Amino acid sequence: MPVTRDFFLELANAAAAETLPRFRAGGGIDDKGIKGGVAAFDPVTEADRAAETAIRALITRHFPDHGILGEEHGATGLDRDHVWVIDPIDGTRAFITGIPVWGTLVGLTEHGKAIAGMMAQPFTGELFHAVDGKSFRTFNGVDVENTVSGVTELSKATMFTTTPHLFKGAARERYDAIEQKVKLFRYGCDCYAYCMLAAGFVDLVIETALQPYDIVALVPIIEAAGGIVTDWDGSRPEKGGDIIAASTPQLHQAAMAMMRS
Amino acid sequence: MPVTRDFFLELANAAAAETLPRFRAGGGIDDKGIKGGVAAFDPVTEADRAAETAIRALITRHFPDHGILGEEHGATGLDRDHVWVIDPIDGTRAFITGIPVWGTLVGLTEHGKAIAGMMAQPFTGELFHAVDGKSFRTFNGVDVENTVSGVTELSKATMFTTTPHLFKGAARERYDAIEQKVKLFRYGCDCYAYCMLAAGFVDLVIETALQPYDIVALVPIIEAAGGIVTDWDGSRPEKGGDIIAASTPQLHQAAMAMMRS
Numbered sequence: 001m002p003v004t005r006d007f008f009l010e011l012a013n014a015a016a017a018e019t020l021p022r023f024r025a026g027g028g029i030d031d032k033g034i035k036g037g038v039a040a041f042d043p044v045t046e047a048d049r050a051a052e053t054a055i056r057a058l059i060t061r062h063f064p065d066h067g068i069l070g071e072e073h074g075a076t077g078l079d080r081d082h083v084w085v086i087d088p089i090d091g092t093r094a095f096i097t098g099i100p101v102w103g104t105l106v107g108l109t110e111h112g113k114a115i116a117g118m119m120a121q122p123f124t125g126e127l128f129h130a131v132d133g134k135s136f137r138t139f140n141g142v143d144v145e146n147t148v149s150g151v152t153e154l155s156k157a158t159m160f161t162t163t164p165h166l167f168k169g170a171a172r173e174r175y176d177a178i179e180q181k182v183k184l185f186r187y188g189c190d191c192y193a194y195c196m197l198a199a200g201f202v203d204l205v206i207e208t209a210l211q212p213y214d215i216v217a218l219v220p221i222i223e224a225a226g227g228i229v230t231d232w233d234g235s236r237p238e239k240g241g242d243i244i245a246a247s248t249p250q251l252h253q254a255a256m257a258m259m260r261s
Numbered sequence: 262m263p264v265t266r267d268f269f270l271e272l273a274n275a276a277a278a279e280t281l282p283r284f285r286a287g288g289g290i291d292d293k294g295i296k297g298g299v300a301a302f303d304p305v306t307e308a309d310r311a312a313e314t315a316i317r318a319l320i321t322r323h324f325p326d327h328g329i330l331g332e333e334h335g336a337t338g339l340d341r342d343h344v345w346v347i348d349p350i351d352g353t354r355a356f357i358t359g360i361p362v363w364g365t366l367v368g369l370t371e372h373g374k375a376i377a378g379m380m381a382q383p384f385t386g387e388l389f390h391a392v393d394g395k396s397f398r399t400f401n402g403v404d405v406e407n408t409v410s411g412v413t414e415l416s417k418a419t420m421f422t423t424t425p426h427l428f429k430g431a432a433r434e435r436y437d438a439i440e441q442k443v444k445l446f447r448y449g450c451d452c453y454a455y456c457m458l459a460a461g462f463v464d465l466v467i468e469t470a471l472q473p474y475d476i477v478a479l480v481p482i483i484e485a486a487g488g489i490v491t492d493w494d495g496s497r498p499e500k501g502g503d504i505i506a507a508s509t510p511q512l513h514q515a516a517m518a519m520m521r522s
Contacts, residue, residue: 094447098463184357196358
């Protein structure tokens with residue numbers, strides 16, 4: 001069975017059934033997590049685990065020969081040709097603060113290379129997905145093909161990073177130098193920023209310390225929209241770590257020249 | 262005629278008809294604004310102006326005796342008892358980068374004090390509104406009453422600011438010191454962060470250099486939800502400038518003690 005847009009839609013709906021009822025639940029709670037030594041109601045952890053369970057069940061049913069790597073429930077069959085990579089809620093901090101820029105990420109790798117992926121945002125009702133070398137965003141039932149911007153120069157680029165505080169030491173200095181060069185920089189969108197890059201509204205995303213499940217699903221969405229995503233040395237991004245995504249080869253080269261050590 | 266939730270809904274719909282078709286229009290355009298000396302397609306400016314025109318027309322029809330202060334089309338009748346304050350698109354940078362955390366702000370002042378207001382986010386379909394001392398968020402046709410969190414200590418608080426780069430000199434040092442004290446800080450949400458404070462998912466918002474139209478609409482949404490919003494010296498916030506919004510008096514005091522000069 002090939003991977004299709006409709007399979008991603010099925011995964012997105014199954015995940016949304018677990019995440020959406022818990023999004024903005026527990027407002028007014030003083031402190032999530034442990035309270036007086038007792039684990040308190042923690043909607044994001046519950047949502048994370050339940051959504052990954054639902055996603056894994058569908059993958060196992062449709063693709064029993066494939067491996068799975070998930071943020072919450074670990075790895076199985078990583079030696080298989082095809083491995084699914086899942087982050088049920090990317091952008092936990094957006095989730096707990098009520099901001100609808102988190103997403104459910106599911107990607108598929110073949111011999112280690114990301115070949116299909118989705119980012120679903122159930123509060124807005126958006127689904128970004130890439131299959132067969134095409135990248136789309138679905139909203140209100142309509143598919144629009146994603147195409148990156150044509151921006152080639154840092155001085156004309158809009159850049160995102162989750163927060164500059166994640167860059168340490170020399171990497172922070174190099175990142176700060178790029179902030180001085182770009183037209184506009186913004187913080188705080190995790191997976192949503194990469195999808196806006198694929199859609200042509202953001203030109204550059206630079207991040208550090210990513211896990212494979214933070215990026216694998218997004219790679220086909222970016223690449224099939226015409227963008228480039230690698231680590232800071234220009235190698236394939238599927239392993240995570242330090243990541244640059246850019247709308248054009250020229251912009252990617254300019255950013256990589258400034259970020260690599 | 263009194264101001265009602267339904268009047269805010271009418272304003273929100275009229276604004277959405279102008280903003281939403283222009284949101285994420287022009288993707289792939291290299292550089293918004295002037296191109297080769299010729300003004301290029303600039304969706305955010307068009308949306309801003311057209312939405313404010315639509316809002317002013319409805320206000321003038323329903324409240325002909327009231328004054329109006331708008332970001333785009335100036336001031337009329339500021340000496341009246343009642344003055345409406347409009348920012349058709351608060352969060353221009355979110356708008357141009359495709360991130361759905363901008364909002365249409367409309368507030369009503371009586372003798373200079375904000376008594377009713379709305380924030381509408383048409384892409385998500387959310388309407389935050391306050392009338393008659395009650396604060397609500399409407400989503401999918403359902404009204405939920407807003408209630409702030411009970412967080413009283415900086416060490417348990419989640420804080421937002423649009424970007425720390427807006428704080429200059431000593432204010433930046435004082436702001437950075439608060440970042441060291443809070444549980445979590447996040448950047449980049451403009452009006453949306455104040456609404457999440459009213460809804461109980463964010464505890465503290467600190468900003469600088471606001472205009473009246475950036476804050477007036479939000480004041481009743483925060484206050485009617487039980488929150489506190491003032492300038493850094495504890496005075497009424499309607500004039501804009503340096504703003505602190507907090508979920509509780511204790512948290513407000515703690516933040517104000519660190520921010521005021």
